[in-house]
Amino acid sequence: MTRARQMRRHARKMRRHGLQPMIVINNDDQLPDLAAVLIARALWRYRSELAPFYAGSALAVGGTVLHLTRPEWWPYLLSTAMAAAWTLAVLGGRFGLTVRRERLYAATVAMSGGTWLAAATALGIGYGPLPQCLLAGTVVLAVPWWAHRRRRAKVRVDRQIAAWPEIAHSIGLPGSRPQSAGVDVWGWRARFALARGQTIQDVTAKVPAIESALGTFRGAVRVYPTRDDKANRFELRVLDTDPHADAIPWQGPSVAFISEPIDLGPFEDASNARVLLLRRHGLIGGVAGSGKSGGINVLMGNLTACRDVVIWAIDLKRGMELQPWASCIDRLATTPEQACVLLRDAVAVLEARAETLAARGRRVWEPSPDMPALVVIIDEYAELAEDAPESASDTDSIARRGRAVAVTLIAATQRPTQKAMGKGAVRSQMDVRVSFRVRERKDIDLILGQGMLAAGWHAHTLNAPGKFLLSAPEHDTPRRGRAYLLTDERVANAAQQHADLRPRLDEVSRTAIEEAQAGIGMRTNEHPDKVTSVPNVAEAKGPEAILWDLLNSAPDEGTPVSLLMTATGMSRPWIYQRLRDLAEADRVTQVSRGRWRAVTEHAQ
Template identity: 45%
Template sequence: MTETDPLARPNPWPGHDHPATITKPIAIGVSEDGTAVTVLLLRRHVLIGGVVGAGKSGLVNTILAGLIPADDVTVWGVDLKGGMELGPWAQSLGRLATTPDDALTLFTAAWEELNRRTREQAQRGERTWNPTRERPALAILVDEFAELPPEALDIADSLARLGRAVAVTLIAATQRPTQDATGNGAIRSQMDVRIALRVRERADTDLILGAGAYKSGWRTDAFTLPGVFLILDPDHTTPTPHRAYLLDDDTVADITSRYPTPPALPARSDGPHTDHNPDPNSALWTALTATPDGASVPDLVTATGRSRRWVYYALQQLQEAGKVRQAAPGRWHATPHRP
C-alpha cells in the first residue's frame, strides 16, 4: 500500500457532524476511496466477526462512540472478559454485565423490557417504536458473543426475532463465528448488518457474511491491517474494504465524562407521576422489602414514579453493592442490610 491509500493508516474518530441520534447512520470508518462509511443501527441487528488482532475492539469502540452521545438510545453492554473491553465505557452504559450470571440477568431484563414495549405499543395503537429522549431505543452490545451462557443465548435469539419493531438492537461481536457460537444459525439469520474483519479460514467469511459470500468476492482472509473490514447490509452491497476509525483512551475518557449514565432520571412521561413519596430511593427500598417474594420492575416503576431506565440503573447499583438480589426472573428482593 502507498502512503496515499486511505486505508494505510488508521484515521482518528472525527466526532459527530450532527446531533447524535440512533435514527441516523453513524460513521464507523473510512472507505478505500477516502469517504466515510456509515451504518444505520435502528431496527437492525449487527454481527461482527474477526480473529484476534483483527481490530474487533476498535470497531466496537467506534460504534459505542456513535451511540453513547445520543439521548434517544440506552446502551447496555456484556463483556465476559471481566469488563476488560467495555470497562472504559462503564459509566456511560445503562447496564454492564461482566459474568455469565450477570449476562443472564441483563438478557432477562431485556426480554422483560421488550414485552413491556410490546404491550405499550398495543395500548397506543402503534406498530413501531419511534425513539425519543423519553422513549429511547435499546442497544445491547455483546463483546465475545460466543461466551454467552446457553440461557442468555436463547433469550438473545428471541430479542433478535422480535426486537426490531420496538427498537431493540442486538450487536454481537465474536472472534469465533462458528455455528454453535451464533445459535446454530438461528441468531445469525436475523442479523441485518454483517461486518467481517480478517479471518483465518475462507469458511469463516461465509459464517459471518452468509453462504456463498467468499465465492462472490467477499474475502477478508487476506487482510493484514487491523481494523480493515467488509460490511454487508441493505446499504452496502459490494465488497469494498473499509478501515475503522481509531479511538484512543483519552477520547474514550472524554466521551464517557461528557455522557455519563445519570444516577437519577426524570420522572416517567408515559404515566402519572407518584408524588406521594418525594424520595424515589426510599420508595424503591420500601417496595423491595414490602413482601417476601420481592417486587417486579413494573411494581418498582409504579412505586418510585421513575422510568424503567432509572429503576434498572438503581437495581444495578444496589446489586453491585450486594444489597439486592434477583429472587426470580423479573423479581428483585433486598438483602437483609439496608443501603
C-alpha cells in the same frame, strides 16, 4: 486495407509456415503513405503529452483567423479570458478540479491563452514578440502539465485500456470490452461490458490474473457491479497506493440521534461507511488483532453521543474492553450470571414496550430522549454462549422481537461458530454485518452470510488492523473500509464528554425491570390452591395498612405503583416485595404494567 497492412499480414503467414518473408516494395509512393500513418498514430498515442503544443497551435490558428475576420473582437476575448480564469480559480471544484493548485494552474492557462489570443486578434500573429511569447508560454506552461500525477496516470490508464482486448484474452475473459475510464484520488476505475454468457462472478474469480496482467501490487484490484446493476457489466477499480495503509484518527461522533447513520470509517474511494442501526441488529466478527475492538470503540463513540440511546453492555473479559466507557453505559455485566440477568431484563423491557404499543394502537417505538432506544452490546459472544447457555433463549428473543420496540442487539465475536450463534437463529436476524480479518475462509460465510465468499467478500485478505467489509441493506457490494482509530486518551475524553448526555430509561421500561427483578409477572392461576402465610395487613398499622387500603379501594384499572409509593412513603423495592407476597397469597392482581388492585370476591 492499406498495402502496408496487407504486406505485414502476408509476412506473418509465411512465418507461421516456417518461411522467411521477403518484403519487396515495388512502388516508392508507398513509403510516404506508411510514414504518414506512423506519424499520425504517434501523434494520437501521445496526444496527452503533446496536448500543450496542440493548444498552442490552436491559438495560433485562431488568432490568425480572428485577426483577418474580426479584429474588433479583442476586448470581448480579453473579458472572456478574465471571467474564465476567475471561474476556474474560485469554482473549479465543480468541474472536477478538487486540488487548489489544479485550479490555479487552470486559471493561469486560461488567462495567459486568452490574453495572447486577444492580442493576436488585435495586432496580428506576426506582430513583435507574439510568436516568441506563444512558444515560450507553451513550453513553460507544459512543464506542470507533464509533471502532473493525474495526467500521467490518465496516460497510463489509456494505454492499459487500449491493451485490454489482449489482457482479456490472456486471463480468460475474451470478448469483454472497456466502455469508460477515469482517474480518481487513489487510482483509477473503468467500466466494462462482458461478452455473452460472462458474469461478474467470472470476473471476481479472475482478480489475481487481472492484477498480474496489469502489473499492480497484490490486492490492488476491486470488482464491483455497475450502478445500473446490469448482469453483463462490471466496474474495475485499481489502486495505485493503499489508501488505508496508515491509521485514520477519529474526528468525533457523526450522529446525535440513533435515527442517523453512523460513520464507521472511510471506504477506499474516500466515501464514508455509514450504516443505520435503528431497528437493526448487528454482528461484528474478526480474529484477535484484526481491529475488532477498535471497531467497537468507534461504535461506542457514536452511540454514547446519541441523546436517545441507553446502552447496556456485556463484557466477559471482566470489563477489560468496555470498562473505559463505563461512565456512559447504563448497565455493564462482566460475569455470566450478571449477563443472564441483564438479558432477562432486556426481554422484560421489550415485552413491556410491546404491551404499551398495543394498548396505544401503535406499531413501532419511536426513540426520543424521554423514550430512548435500548442497545445491548455483547463483546465475545462466543464466550457467553459457552459460559451461560441459558442466555441463548433471551438473545434469540431480543433478536426476533426487538426491532419494533427499539431494542437492538450488537454481538461481537472472534469465533463465529454455528454453536455460538445458536445454530443460525440469532445470526439470521442480524441485518448489519461487519467482518474484520478472519483466518479461515469458512468464517466469512458465518459472519457475512452464506455464499458471500463466492460473491467476492474476501475478508481473509484484509491485511491491516481496522480494515473491514461491511454488509448491510445499503451496502451490498464488497468494499473495503478502515475503522477510525481511537486512542486510549481519545476514548477517555469522549466518555467524559458524553457522560452528561446519557438519558434514563422510560417509566415503562423501568417498571418492567423492577417487576422482573422482584419476580412478579402478570397474574396467572398456575397454583390456585397455593396460599402463603401473609400477615393480616388489614389489621396492621403503618405503611402496610395504607398499602392494603389503596389496593382494596382501587378502581378496575388498578392503582399505579407511583401512587402507592407516594401514599406509603416507602421505596419502590419495598412496594414490589409486598406486592409479590400478596400476589403469592392470591390477595392482589396485576391489572397492567405498574397497576395493581386487590382481588375482590367477584374476581375470585
